[in-house]
Amino acid sequence: MDTAWNHTTVLLEEAVDALQAAGSRDTFVDATFGRGGHSRAILAQLGPQGRLIAFDKDPEAVAEAGRIEDARFSIRHQGFADLGQLPPSSVGGLLMDLGISSPQIDNPARGFSFRFDGPLDMRMDPTRGQSVADWLATAEPKQIAEVIRDYGEERFAVQIAKAIAARRQERGPLSTTAELAELVAGAVKTREPGQNPATRTFQALRIFINAELEELQQALKASLAVLKPQGRLAVISFHSLEDRIVKQFIAAHSRTVVDRRAPFAEPAPTLLHSVGRIKPSEAEVRANPRARSAILRVAERTEAPC
Incomplete structure (x- = not known):
């Protein structure tokens, strides 16, 4: 249902x-x-x-x-x-x-939110285009850092991009929102009061993947x-x-x-x-x-x- x-x-x-x-x-x-x-x-x-x-x-x-x-x-x-x-x-x-x-944020199957574990998708139209997981699996660290910095205004964009690349090499690509949120939390050294450390990264990737x-x-x-x-x-x-x-x-x-x-x-x-x-x-x-x-x-x- x-x-x-x-x-x-x-x-x-x-x-x-x-x-x-x-x-x-x-x-x-x-x-x-x-x-x-x-x-x-x-x-x-x-x-x-x-x-x-x-x-x-x-x-x-x-x-x-x-x-x-x-x-x-x-x-x-x-x-x-x-x-x-x-x-x-x-x-x-x-x-x-x-x-x-x-509804898009609160439905884990859409992959928009770090609050729920679900597939790392974030497409507004899941029937078309490339998911965030697919893009992160092949994107160059420099490009990942640029996206997170430009669309998320994230100070630790380079560190996050390096962590994604290292994770990809050591254990394979990210596939879930929980994996990405945990990785970002480890790379962001200072947190804004009341804000999850993954907020800016999730915003940036969503904006980018949907243009x-x-x-x-x-x-x-x-x-x-x-x-x-x-x-x-x-x-x-x-x-x-x-x-x-x-x-x-x-x-x-x-x-x-x-x-x-x-x-x-x-x-x-x-x-x-x-x-x-x-x-x-x-x-x-x-x-x-x-x-x-x-x-x-x-x-x-x-x-x-x-």
């Missing part, structure tokens, strides 16, 4: 309100369906002629989406890097809830094309690497750009207007500690795409 892994949607009301979907006849996009918390809330606000398109790479999320019986809703088994497949200027609101969902930052950059770029004028972009991020990309993207497209090679030419119009930045309330963080690092950034599309 399948286990019902619980998920509490972060910044639910704030994100849905930011899209301004109430009574709308427009098409909206939930680019990261997860377990559907945001999608169901958007559908509750949409007008009868509105439409919601959801994206998700995880087959379990797609299966959950199949439980929604609403003619206004459809799900695509794709990552949000494929947003550009939607028609230009067709979307009234676009929501991205980045990172991983609680999460690259996909985010592609999706943000695509948003400029698919959003209609006055369409809203709402992005929830959970760590600094994601939030930095979102923040810089909105800032870059909220500025008037002057071509210095043609100083008398009309400046290029701004493409976005920053609406604001929202963090969870103290009450939400108390009720759901996983919300504590969340940041919601909202922007509005200005000019129509060229």
Whole structure:
């Protein structure tokens, strides 16, 4: 029997309100369906002629989406890097809830968490691509160190990479989350208060194996094309690497750009207007500690795409 892994949607009301979907006849996009918390809330606000398109790479999320019986809703088994497949200027609101969902973390079979022993997988879509175990079995120590340093901001990345290489040579490749967590604990000499020493390494490997930052950059770029004028972009991020990309993207497209090679030419119009930045309330963080690092950034599309 399948286990019902619980998920509490972060910044639910704030994100849905930011899209301004109430009574709308427009098409909206939930680019990261997860377990559907945001999608169901958007559908509750949409007008009868509105439409919601959801994206998700995880087959379990797609299966959950199949439980929604609403003619206004459809799900695509794709990552949000494929947003550009939607028609230009067709979307009234676009929501991205980045990172991983609680069911993915809490299910040992998915291999995302150091808290449970399971296969060292970490793929958002376990039917495609290479698992973390497969990649660590052949990757060069220098490459492993770069991934853990760049995507996990881990000070002991070199030591961890050397320990993985030594373990591979002495006893064979790592195959479980418990093996990796134990190895990292031995290589990390100082620990941050309240944080498992494997936290940054697991984050880094998950982001890398799923190309999460690259996909985010592609999706943000695509948003400029698919959003209609006055369409809203709402992005929830959970760590600094994601939030930095979102923040810089909105800032870059909220500025008037002057071509210095043609100083008398009309400046290029701004493409976005920053609406604001929202963090969870103290009450939400108390009720759901996983919300504590969340940041919601909202922007509005200005000019129509060229």
